[in-house]
Protein backbone atom coordinates (compact mmCIF):
# COMPACT_ATOMS: atom_id res chain seq x y z
CA UNK A 398 0.00 0.00 0.00
CA UNK A 399 2.80 2.36 0.88
CA UNK A 400 4.38 1.25 -2.36
CA UNK A 401 1.51 3.19 -3.99
CA UNK A 402 2.75 6.46 -2.53
CA UNK A 403 4.17 9.21 -4.69
CA UNK A 404 7.93 9.72 -4.33
CA UNK A 405 7.41 13.04 -2.57
CA UNK A 406 5.01 11.39 -0.14
CA UNK A 407 7.43 8.58 0.57
CA UNK A 408 10.09 11.13 1.32
CA UNK A 409 8.14 12.19 4.39
CA UNK A 410 8.51 8.74 5.80
CA UNK A 411 12.27 8.71 5.60
CA UNK A 412 13.03 10.53 8.83
CA UNK A 413 10.22 8.72 10.69
CA UNK A 414 10.95 6.01 13.19
CA UNK A 415 8.38 3.43 14.30
CA UNK A 416 8.56 3.38 18.09
CA UNK A 417 6.21 0.79 19.40
CA UNK A 418 2.89 -0.87 18.92
CA UNK A 419 0.77 -0.24 21.97
CA UNK A 420 -2.39 -2.31 21.74
CA UNK A 421 -3.84 -1.12 18.43
CA UNK A 422 -1.88 2.08 18.20
CA UNK A 423 1.36 2.32 16.28
CA UNK A 424 3.47 5.15 17.58
CA UNK A 425 5.73 6.81 15.06
CA UNK A 426 8.32 9.43 15.96
CA UNK A 427 9.15 12.25 13.57
CA UNK A 428 11.67 15.08 13.89
CA UNK A 429 9.36 18.10 13.70
CA UNK A 430 5.78 19.40 13.61
CA UNK A 431 5.89 19.87 9.88
CA UNK A 432 6.59 16.21 9.20
CA UNK A 433 3.94 15.27 11.75
CA UNK A 434 1.38 17.37 9.89
CA UNK A 435 2.28 15.63 6.63
CA UNK A 436 1.91 12.19 8.17
CA UNK A 437 -1.29 13.04 9.98
CA UNK A 438 -2.80 14.78 6.99
CA UNK A 439 -1.99 13.44 3.58
CA UNK A 440 -0.47 10.12 4.55
CA UNK A 441 -2.58 8.96 7.46
CA UNK A 442 -4.96 6.78 5.44
CA UNK A 443 -2.17 5.12 3.49
CA UNK A 444 -0.12 4.34 6.56
CA UNK A 445 -3.01 3.13 8.66
CA UNK A 446 -4.28 0.96 5.84
CA UNK A 447 -0.82 -0.56 5.39
CA UNK A 448 -0.48 -1.27 9.10
CA UNK A 449 -4.01 -2.60 9.36
CA UNK A 450 -3.42 -4.92 6.47
CA UNK A 451 -0.07 -6.01 7.84
CA UNK A 452 -1.25 -6.84 11.31
CA UNK A 453 -4.63 -8.20 10.27
CA UNK A 454 -6.42 -5.93 12.68
CA UNK A 455 -7.22 -2.27 12.72
CA UNK A 456 -4.22 -0.22 13.70
CA UNK A 457 -4.25 3.49 14.13
CA UNK A 458 -1.28 5.76 14.00
CA UNK A 459 -0.11 8.26 16.56
CA UNK A 460 2.68 10.59 15.60
CA UNK A 461 4.99 12.08 18.18
CA UNK A 462 7.67 14.70 17.64
CA UNK A 463 11.20 13.92 18.74
CA UNK A 464 13.58 16.74 17.83
CA UNK A 465 16.53 14.37 18.37
CA UNK A 466 15.68 12.91 14.98
CA UNK A 467 16.14 16.29 13.33
CA UNK A 468 19.70 15.57 12.30
CA UNK A 469 18.57 12.77 10.02
CA UNK A 470 15.55 14.63 8.80
CA UNK A 471 16.36 16.21 5.48
CA UNK A 472 13.52 14.90 3.32
CA UNK A 473 14.71 14.74 -0.25
CA UNK A 474 11.56 15.09 -2.18
CA UNK A 475 12.96 13.81 -5.44
CA UNK A 476 14.27 10.55 -4.08
CA UNK A 477 11.93 7.61 -4.17
CA UNK A 478 13.82 5.20 -1.97
CA UNK A 479 12.82 5.27 1.65
CA UNK A 480 15.66 4.06 3.74
CA UNK A 481 14.63 4.42 7.33
CA UNK A 482 10.99 3.39 7.36
CA UNK A 483 9.99 0.87 4.80
CA UNK A 484 6.37 0.71 5.78
CA UNK A 485 6.03 -2.63 4.15
CA UNK A 486 4.19 -5.14 6.21
CA UNK A 487 7.05 -7.44 6.97
CA UNK A 488 9.29 -4.66 7.96
CA UNK A 489 6.70 -3.38 10.38
CA UNK A 490 6.05 -6.72 11.81
CA UNK A 491 9.71 -6.84 12.61
CA UNK A 492 10.05 -3.36 13.95
CA UNK A 493 6.88 -2.79 15.91
CA UNK A 494 7.46 -5.06 18.85
CA UNK A 495 4.74 -4.97 21.49
CA UNK A 496 6.16 -3.18 24.53
CA UNK A 497 7.35 -5.30 27.42
CA UNK A 498 4.66 -5.54 30.05
CA UNK A 499 5.11 -3.07 32.88
CA UNK A 500 2.83 -1.71 35.55
CA UNK A 501 2.39 1.50 33.61
CA UNK A 502 3.33 1.12 29.97
CA UNK A 503 6.31 3.22 29.17
CA UNK A 504 7.35 4.90 26.02
CA UNK A 505 10.85 5.97 25.21
CA UNK A 506 11.47 8.40 22.41
CA UNK A 507 14.61 7.48 20.48
CA UNK A 508 17.61 9.43 21.59
CA UNK A 509 15.74 11.23 24.33
CA UNK A 510 15.59 10.66 28.05
CA UNK A 511 12.78 8.52 29.28
CA UNK A 512 9.79 10.65 29.99
CA UNK A 513 6.16 9.78 30.53
CA UNK A 514 3.97 10.53 27.57
CA UNK A 515 0.30 11.21 27.19
CA UNK A 516 0.34 8.39 24.66
CA UNK A 517 0.95 5.75 27.24
CA UNK A 518 -2.32 6.51 28.92
CA UNK A 519 -4.16 6.73 25.63
CA UNK A 520 -5.41 10.20 26.31
CA UNK A 521 -7.03 11.89 23.35
CA UNK A 522 -4.73 14.85 22.56
CA UNK A 523 -7.76 16.95 21.60
CA UNK A 524 -9.45 16.59 24.97
CA UNK A 525 -7.66 19.26 26.98
CA UNK A 526 -8.78 22.14 29.18
CA UNK A 527 -7.78 24.51 26.37
CA UNK A 528 -10.29 22.96 24.00
CA UNK A 529 -13.04 22.71 26.63
CA UNK A 530 -15.59 25.51 26.38
CA UNK A 531 -16.87 26.68 29.75
CA UNK A 532 -20.49 27.71 30.22
CA UNK A 533 -23.03 27.71 33.01
CA UNK A 534 -23.80 24.05 32.30
CA UNK A 535 -20.30 22.83 33.10
CA UNK A 536 -18.58 25.61 35.05
CA UNK A 537 -18.56 23.75 38.31
CA UNK A 538 -17.33 20.33 37.09
CA UNK A 539 -14.69 22.16 35.05
CA UNK A 540 -13.44 24.07 38.10
CA UNK A 541 -13.42 20.89 40.17
CA UNK A 542 -11.48 19.07 37.45
CA UNK A 543 -8.86 21.82 37.31
CA UNK A 544 -8.55 21.83 41.11
CA UNK A 545 -8.04 18.07 41.18
CA UNK A 546 -5.44 18.19 38.42
CA UNK A 547 -3.50 20.93 40.20
CA UNK A 548 -3.42 19.11 43.52
CA UNK A 549 -4.03 15.40 42.91
CA UNK A 550 -5.20 13.54 46.01
CA UNK A 551 -5.65 16.77 47.92
CA UNK A 552 -8.57 18.79 46.57
CA UNK A 553 -11.47 16.34 46.29
CA UNK A 554 -11.03 12.62 46.39
CA UNK A 555 -12.74 11.04 44.60
CA UNK A 556 -14.16 13.50 42.13
CA UNK A 557 -17.23 12.12 40.40
CA UNK A 558 -18.71 13.81 37.35
CA UNK A 559 -22.04 12.55 36.08
CA UNK A 560 -24.40 13.54 33.30
CA UNK A 561 -26.01 12.37 30.10
CA UNK A 562 -24.24 11.14 27.03
CA UNK A 563 -22.15 13.51 24.94
CA UNK A 564 -21.85 16.33 27.47
CA UNK A 565 -18.10 16.30 27.94
CA UNK A 566 -17.41 13.90 30.83
CA UNK A 567 -14.75 11.96 28.97
CA UNK A 568 -13.28 15.20 27.67
CA UNK A 569 -12.89 16.48 31.25
CA UNK A 570 -11.35 13.21 32.39
CA UNK A 571 -8.71 13.31 29.67
CA UNK A 572 -8.10 17.01 30.31
CA UNK A 573 -7.29 16.20 33.93
CA UNK A 574 -4.82 13.57 32.72
CA UNK A 575 -3.08 15.98 30.34
CA UNK A 576 -2.92 18.76 32.89
CA UNK A 577 -1.53 16.53 35.65
CA UNK A 578 1.09 15.39 33.18
CA UNK A 579 2.08 18.90 32.29
CA UNK A 580 2.37 19.91 35.95
CA UNK A 581 3.97 16.75 37.34
CA UNK A 582 6.08 15.18 34.65
CA UNK A 583 6.63 11.93 36.53
CA UNK A 584 3.04 11.35 37.58
CA UNK A 585 1.60 7.98 36.64
CA UNK A 586 -1.79 8.61 35.14
CA UNK A 587 -4.04 5.84 34.00
CA UNK A 588 -7.27 6.29 32.07
CA UNK A 589 -9.63 3.37 31.62
CA UNK A 590 -13.30 2.84 30.96
CA UNK A 591 -15.08 0.61 33.45
CA UNK A 592 -15.82 -1.78 30.66
CA UNK A 593 -12.13 -2.19 29.89
CA UNK A 594 -11.41 -2.49 33.58
CA UNK A 595 -13.94 -5.32 33.77
CA UNK A 596 -12.59 -7.07 30.69
CA UNK A 597 -9.01 -6.82 31.89
CA UNK A 598 -10.04 -8.15 35.27
CA UNK A 599 -11.80 -11.14 33.71
CA UNK A 600 -8.76 -11.83 31.50
CA UNK A 601 -6.44 -11.52 34.49
CA UNK A 602 -8.42 -14.20 36.30
CA UNK A 603 -8.47 -16.39 33.21
CA UNK A 604 -4.72 -16.06 32.72
CA UNK A 605 -3.94 -16.21 36.41
CA UNK A 606 -2.29 -12.79 36.29
CA UNK A 607 -4.19 -11.01 39.03
CA UNK A 608 -1.00 -9.66 40.58
CA UNK A 609 -0.10 -7.86 37.43
CA UNK A 610 -3.63 -6.50 37.14
CA UNK A 611 -3.53 -5.23 40.72
CA UNK A 612 -0.20 -3.50 40.16
CA UNK A 613 -1.46 -1.95 36.97
CA UNK A 614 -4.25 -0.15 38.76
CA UNK A 615 -2.86 0.34 42.23
CA UNK A 616 0.56 1.63 41.29
CA UNK A 617 -0.65 4.92 39.83
CA UNK A 618 -0.91 8.51 41.05
CA UNK A 619 -4.11 9.36 39.24
CA UNK A 620 -6.74 6.86 38.17
CA UNK A 621 -9.32 8.17 35.72
CA UNK A 622 -12.19 5.76 35.34
CA UNK A 623 -14.94 6.39 32.82
CA UNK A 624 -18.56 5.23 32.81
CA UNK A 625 -18.71 3.49 36.18
CA UNK A 626 -22.36 2.64 35.59
CA UNK A 627 -20.94 -0.28 33.66
CA UNK A 628 -19.86 -1.89 36.93
CA UNK A 629 -23.51 -2.32 37.91
CA UNK A 630 -24.39 -5.92 38.56
CA UNK A 631 -20.78 -7.14 38.22
CA UNK A 632 -20.15 -8.30 41.75
CA UNK A 633 -16.64 -9.63 41.39
CA UNK A 634 -15.37 -6.64 39.45
CA UNK A 635 -16.97 -4.33 42.00
CA UNK A 636 -15.15 -6.19 44.75
CA UNK A 637 -11.84 -5.77 42.94
CA UNK A 638 -12.56 -2.12 42.24
CA UNK A 639 -13.46 -1.58 45.89
CA UNK A 640 -9.97 -2.76 46.91
CA UNK A 641 -8.32 -0.72 44.16
CA UNK A 642 -10.22 2.30 45.38
CA UNK A 643 -9.23 1.77 49.02
CA UNK A 644 -5.57 1.22 48.21
CA UNK A 645 -5.38 4.38 46.14
CA UNK A 646 -7.43 6.47 48.53
CA UNK A 647 -5.39 5.38 51.55
CA UNK A 648 -2.23 6.36 49.74
CA UNK A 649 -3.74 9.77 48.86
CA UNK A 650 -3.77 8.97 45.18
CA UNK A 651 -6.36 10.75 43.10
CA UNK A 652 -9.42 8.96 41.73
CA UNK A 653 -11.76 10.59 39.22
CA UNK A 654 -14.90 8.85 38.07
CA UNK A 655 -17.64 9.53 35.55
CA UNK A 656 -21.10 8.08 35.40
CA UNK A 657 -24.25 8.56 33.37
CA UNK A 658 -26.26 8.93 36.60
CA UNK A 659 -25.86 10.25 40.11
CA UNK A 660 -24.37 7.53 42.37
CA UNK A 661 -27.57 7.12 44.33
CA UNK A 662 -29.28 6.11 41.10
CA UNK A 663 -26.72 3.39 40.39
CA UNK A 664 -29.01 0.86 42.00
CA UNK A 665 -27.10 -2.28 41.06
CA UNK A 666 -23.93 -1.03 42.68
CA UNK A 667 -22.94 -2.27 46.12
CA UNK A 668 -23.69 0.15 48.94
CA UNK A 669 -20.12 0.23 50.14
CA UNK A 670 -18.91 1.39 46.71
CA UNK A 671 -21.66 3.97 46.36
CA UNK A 672 -20.78 5.13 49.80
CA UNK A 673 -17.11 5.54 48.84
CA UNK A 674 -18.08 7.58 45.79
CA UNK A 675 -19.84 10.01 48.09
CA UNK A 676 -16.70 10.67 50.13
CA UNK A 677 -15.44 13.29 47.75
CA UNK A 678 -17.14 15.74 45.43
CA UNK A 679 -20.05 14.86 43.16
CA UNK A 680 -20.89 17.25 40.38
CA UNK A 681 -22.92 17.06 37.19
CA UNK A 682 -22.69 18.35 33.63
CA UNK A 683 -25.89 19.71 32.13
CA UNK A 684 -26.83 20.21 28.48
CA UNK A 685 -25.20 23.46 27.33
CA UNK A 686 -27.22 26.62 26.70
CA UNK A 687 -27.36 28.22 23.25
CA UNK A 688 -24.38 30.55 23.79
CA UNK A 689 -22.19 27.69 24.94
CA UNK A 690 -23.27 25.55 22.01
CA UNK A 691 -22.33 28.33 19.61
CA UNK A 692 -18.99 28.79 21.35
CA UNK A 693 -18.30 25.05 21.11
CA UNK A 694 -19.04 25.07 17.39
CA UNK A 695 -16.80 28.09 16.86
CA UNK A 696 -13.96 26.40 18.65
CA UNK A 697 -14.47 23.14 16.80
CA UNK A 698 -14.60 24.94 13.43
CA UNK A 699 -11.39 26.82 14.21
CA UNK A 700 -9.58 23.70 15.44
CA UNK A 701 -10.52 21.58 12.46
CA UNK A 702 -10.20 24.48 10.02
CA UNK A 703 -13.82 24.21 8.94
CA UNK A 704 -15.26 27.33 7.41
CA UNK A 705 -18.82 28.18 8.36
CA UNK A 706 -20.36 31.64 8.75
CA UNK A 707 -21.77 32.73 12.14
CA UNK A 708 -25.42 32.42 11.08
CA UNK A 709 -24.87 28.78 10.12
CA UNK A 710 -23.15 28.00 13.42
CA UNK A 711 -26.04 29.63 15.28
CA UNK A 712 -28.54 27.71 13.20
CA UNK A 713 -26.87 24.36 13.96
CA UNK A 714 -26.59 25.29 17.64
CA UNK A 715 -30.26 26.20 17.77
CA UNK A 716 -31.29 22.89 16.24
CA UNK A 717 -29.17 20.47 18.28
CA UNK A 718 -29.64 21.04 21.94
CA UNK A 719 -28.87 18.06 24.08
CA UNK A 720 -25.74 16.31 22.90
CA UNK A 721 -22.40 17.93 22.05
CA UNK A 722 -21.24 14.91 20.06
CA UNK A 723 -24.27 15.35 17.79
CA UNK A 724 -23.60 19.06 17.61
CA UNK A 725 -20.10 18.41 16.31
CA UNK A 726 -21.40 15.69 13.99
CA UNK A 727 -23.85 18.13 12.41
CA UNK A 728 -21.11 20.68 11.78
CA UNK A 729 -18.98 18.02 10.13
CA UNK A 730 -21.84 16.89 7.90
CA UNK A 731 -22.67 20.43 6.79
CA UNK A 732 -19.08 21.33 5.96
CA UNK A 733 -18.46 17.96 4.30
CA UNK A 734 -21.51 18.41 2.09
CA UNK A 735 -20.33 21.87 1.03
CA UNK A 736 -16.83 20.60 0.39
CA UNK A 737 -18.00 17.74 -1.82
CA UNK A 738 -20.26 20.02 -3.82
CA UNK A 739 -17.62 22.73 -4.02
CA UNK A 740 -20.14 25.14 -2.50
CA UNK A 741 -19.86 27.75 0.18
CA UNK A 742 -21.37 26.84 3.53
CA UNK A 743 -24.53 28.96 3.76
CA UNK A 744 -27.93 28.81 5.38
CA UNK A 745 -29.67 27.12 2.44
CA UNK A 746 -27.14 24.35 2.42
CA UNK A 747 -27.23 23.96 6.22
CA UNK A 748 -31.01 23.73 6.17
CA UNK A 749 -30.92 20.97 3.55
CA UNK A 750 -28.36 18.90 5.45
CA UNK A 751 -29.93 19.37 8.86
CA UNK A 752 -33.44 18.61 7.61
CA UNK A 753 -32.22 15.10 6.92
CA UNK A 754 -30.40 14.88 10.19
CA UNK A 755 -33.14 16.12 12.49
CA UNK A 756 -36.57 14.65 11.92
CA UNK A 757 -39.74 16.62 12.60
CA UNK A 758 -41.39 15.69 15.86
CA UNK A 759 -38.34 14.74 17.89
CA UNK A 760 -35.78 11.97 17.83
CA UNK A 761 -37.00 8.39 17.61
CA UNK A 762 -35.33 5.76 19.79
CA UNK A 763 -32.53 4.18 17.75
CA UNK A 764 -30.92 0.91 18.78
CA UNK A 765 -27.69 -0.72 17.67
CA UNK A 766 -29.72 -3.73 16.48
CA UNK A 767 -31.63 -1.48 14.10
CA UNK A 768 -28.44 0.15 12.80
CA UNK A 769 -26.73 -3.20 12.29
CA UNK A 770 -29.75 -4.69 10.50
CA UNK A 771 -30.19 -1.65 8.25
CA UNK A 772 -26.47 -1.44 7.49
CA UNK A 773 -26.34 -5.12 6.50
CA UNK A 774 -29.42 -4.73 4.28
CA UNK A 775 -28.13 -1.51 2.72
CA UNK A 776 -24.77 -3.01 1.76
CA UNK A 777 -26.26 -6.39 0.82
CA UNK A 778 -24.25 -8.38 3.35
CA UNK A 779 -25.38 -10.81 6.02
CA UNK A 780 -25.54 -9.90 9.70
CA UNK A 781 -22.97 -12.61 10.42
CA UNK A 782 -20.54 -11.15 7.91
CA UNK A 783 -21.06 -7.60 9.11
CA UNK A 784 -20.17 -8.56 12.66
CA UNK A 785 -17.80 -11.38 11.76
CA UNK A 786 -14.04 -11.56 11.22
CA UNK A 787 -13.94 -11.27 7.42
CA UNK A 788 -11.97 -8.27 6.16
CA UNK A 789 -13.04 -7.82 2.55
CA UNK A 790 -12.89 -4.19 1.47
CA UNK A 791 -16.66 -3.84 0.93
CA UNK A 792 -17.37 -5.49 4.26
CA UNK A 793 -14.87 -3.40 6.17
CA UNK A 794 -16.41 -0.21 4.82
CA UNK A 795 -19.94 -1.37 5.68
CA UNK A 796 -18.80 -2.32 9.19
CA UNK A 797 -17.04 0.99 9.74
CA UNK A 798 -20.09 2.94 8.61
CA UNK A 799 -22.26 0.85 10.95
CA UNK A 800 -19.94 1.59 13.86
CA UNK A 801 -19.85 5.27 12.99
CA UNK A 802 -23.66 5.42 12.95
CA UNK A 803 -23.86 3.71 16.34
CA UNK A 804 -21.53 6.38 17.68
CA UNK A 805 -23.59 9.15 16.07
CA UNK A 806 -27.11 7.94 16.68
CA UNK A 807 -26.96 6.08 19.99
CA UNK A 808 -25.41 6.84 23.35
CA UNK A 809 -23.42 3.60 23.39
CA UNK A 810 -19.83 3.68 24.56
CA UNK A 811 -16.96 2.63 22.28
CA UNK A 812 -16.51 -0.75 24.04
CA UNK A 813 -20.25 -1.44 23.86
CA UNK A 814 -20.26 -0.79 20.12
CA UNK A 815 -17.18 -2.97 19.70
CA UNK A 816 -18.93 -5.80 21.47
CA UNK A 817 -22.01 -5.61 19.25
CA UNK A 818 -19.79 -5.70 16.17
CA UNK A 819 -18.41 -9.13 16.96
CA UNK A 820 -16.37 -8.42 20.09
CA UNK A 821 -14.05 -5.86 18.58
CA UNK A 822 -11.76 -3.67 20.61
CA UNK A 823 -12.88 -0.13 21.45
CA UNK A 824 -9.91 1.27 19.52
CA UNK A 825 -11.28 -0.37 16.37
CA UNK A 826 -14.52 1.56 16.86
CA UNK A 827 -12.61 4.77 17.50
CA UNK A 828 -10.65 4.21 14.30
CA UNK A 829 -13.83 3.52 12.30
CA UNK A 830 -15.53 6.62 13.68
CA UNK A 831 -12.61 8.85 12.79
CA UNK A 832 -12.07 7.30 9.40
CA UNK A 833 -15.70 7.71 8.32
CA UNK A 834 -15.78 11.31 9.56
CA UNK A 835 -12.79 11.98 7.39
CA UNK A 836 -14.13 10.15 4.35
CA UNK A 837 -17.42 12.04 4.61
CA UNK A 838 -15.59 15.14 3.52
CA UNK A 839 -13.44 13.44 0.91
CA UNK A 840 -15.60 10.89 -0.86
CA UNK A 841 -18.99 11.70 -2.23
CA UNK A 842 -19.98 8.03 -2.37
CA UNK A 843 -19.35 7.66 1.35
CA UNK A 844 -21.25 10.86 2.13
CA UNK A 845 -24.23 9.62 0.11
CA UNK A 846 -24.16 6.16 1.65
CA UNK A 847 -24.01 7.55 5.17
CA UNK A 848 -26.81 10.04 4.49
CA UNK A 849 -29.08 7.48 2.88
CA UNK A 850 -28.46 4.94 5.58
CA UNK A 851 -29.08 7.51 8.34
CA UNK A 852 -32.42 8.34 6.74
CA UNK A 853 -33.39 4.70 6.51
CA UNK A 854 -32.46 4.04 10.12
CA UNK A 855 -34.44 7.04 11.32
CA UNK A 856 -37.42 6.16 9.17
CA UNK A 857 -37.49 2.61 10.48
CA UNK A 858 -37.10 3.84 14.04
CA UNK A 859 -40.11 6.14 13.62
CA UNK A 860 -42.22 3.33 12.26
CA UNK A 861 -41.24 0.92 15.02
Ligand SMILES: Nc1ncnc2c1ncn2[C@@H]1O[C@H](COP(=O)(O)OP(=O)(O)OP(=O)(O)O)[C@@H](O)[C@H]1O
Nearest residue numbers: 528529530561562563564565566567568693721722
Ligand atom coordinates in the same frame (compact mmCIF):
# COMPACT_ATOMS: atom_id res chain seq x y z
N1 LIG B 1 -17.51 21.99 26.95
C1 LIG B 1 -17.05 21.44 25.82
N2 LIG B 1 -16.23 22.12 25.01
C2 LIG B 1 -15.77 21.59 23.85
N3 LIG B 1 -16.09 20.36 23.42
C3 LIG B 1 -16.89 19.62 24.20
C4 LIG B 1 -17.41 20.11 25.43
N4 LIG B 1 -18.18 19.15 25.99
C5 LIG B 1 -18.13 18.11 25.14
N5 LIG B 1 -17.38 18.38 24.06
C6 LIG B 1 -17.10 17.49 22.93
O1 LIG B 1 -18.26 16.70 22.70
C7 LIG B 1 -17.91 15.37 22.35
C8 LIG B 1 -18.56 14.41 23.33
O2 LIG B 1 -17.98 14.59 24.63
P1 LIG B 1 -17.58 13.38 25.60
O3 LIG B 1 -17.20 12.17 24.79
O4 LIG B 1 -16.61 13.89 26.58
O5 LIG B 1 -19.00 13.11 26.27
P2 LIG B 1 -19.39 12.12 27.44
O6 LIG B 1 -20.20 12.92 28.38
O7 LIG B 1 -18.21 11.41 27.96
O8 LIG B 1 -20.34 11.12 26.65
P3 LIG B 1 -20.54 9.51 26.84
O9 LIG B 1 -21.21 9.35 28.15
O10 LIG B 1 -21.44 9.17 25.67
O11 LIG B 1 -19.20 8.88 26.74
C9 LIG B 1 -16.39 15.31 22.39
O12 LIG B 1 -15.90 15.46 21.08
C10 LIG B 1 -16.00 16.52 23.23
O13 LIG B 1 -14.74 17.03 22.87
